[in-house]
Amino acid sequence: MAKQGSIFLRFRNFDAYAKTLDDFRVKTTxxxxxxxxxxxxxxxxxxxxxxxxxTPTWQTELVVDKSRKEKLPIHFNITFPKMPCHMLTLDVMDDAGAHISGYTHNVFKVRLDLAGQQIQIEKAHKLGDLSSGADLALQEEPSCGSCYGAKSIREDGCCNTCAEVREAYVRMGWGFGDPEQIDQCLREGWREKIENQSNEGCNIHGELLVNKVRGNFHIAPGQSFRHSHMHIHDLNQYMKGTLNGHTFDMSHTIHSLKFGPDGPDADTAAALTVQNPLAGVVKQTTEARIVYQYFLKIVSTKLQPIEGSPIYTNQYSFTQNERTLAPEVAGLPGVFFNMDISPMLIIYQEVQSxxxxxxxxxxxxxxxxxxxxxxxxxxxxxxxxxxxxxxxxxxxx
Incomplete structure (x- = not known):
């Protein structure tokens, strides 16, 4: 028993927190x-x-992007206060060889009055061709209409509407001249429809689906077509300068421009990334022959939350340039978005302590x-x- 007591006494020597006697403790204010x-x-x-x-936190990591063969969705919303909808054309081209003139899938044009109020909204190809009277024309003129030397888009080789003549001209790489010389256009009142829409603006918005490679998409006046491997726009109406007192120019307001899917996770992605830096950009001009260029550096981004599936999106930075084309210099006025895809991928990983x-x-x-x-x-x-x-x-x- 005495031996056990001595062991405990020795064990006390390991106490690193020696206690002082209460009698020697002094409590002060x-x-x-x-x-x-x-x-x-x-x-x-x-x-x-x-x-x-x-509270979870986000950690970033930079790796090589291996998803180069995927498609890139583009969501855009742009208003042109001094351009009628029928004069605007959206084209897409890239380094992979894709060349789409008059892109219309999931693209909408909204006709606006001079006060910016909505007049009409339709799919781009329906509003752009001004062919609302085509059905009536077919009833009145069932015979095969002339294409005026162009190749018809129809199997029977006929051009029974003004829009069909116009498309035939585009297929041949010809500019669409004076509609007063085309019987179909006279019958449908093409000139009157153009003049009725001359004092209007246009909001164009929608979604593009492009190859994830370097390229550009642009919105420019005139019907576009390819001729001898060149991209050409018919600027005949635009370069006349005015119509019914309304001056045409490429003044515009960018409401939004985003790259990547637009779903319920967009708010989470927007809180962490720079997705829409061009929102609110306003450009005003009185020049007709002016080119606006936006050079976009797009970086793929992956967000991996603690719970749920990963969110794939894109963020971008931009620089801009504008220049007026001299009368003797060839060029296309319009708004150009030049895309450069970064080979890197930014990963945001949500972690919790x-x-x-x-x-x-x-x-x-x-x-x-x-x-x-x-x-x-x-x-x-x-x-x-x-x-x-x-x-x-x-x-x-």
């Missing part, structure tokens, strides 16, 4: 103040540490505050004792 302040600081820091533990890291932080807070508070209390206590001794000896003023 400054010590109480330091203890209270320390407790408040510990409580505040512990609460902050808990919130940090419960573990309980062990929270516990480590909590112990560090408590231990650190108590240690510092102890030092402060010791200094204040010694300073107070020294001061009292000087008072007792009458050495203070």
């Amino acid at each position: 400054t010590g109480a103040l330091v203890t209270t302040i320390s407790a408040l600081i510990i409580g505040f820091l512990m609460l902050s540490e808990f919130f940090a533990y419960r 573990t309980f062990t890291s929270f516990l480590t932080g909590a112990l560090a807070i408590i231990g650190g505050i108590f240690t510092v508070a102890g030092l402060i209390d010791r200094v204040m206590y010694r300073a107070e004792r020294t001061f009292r001794k000087k008072v007792g000896l009458g050495k203070t003023l």
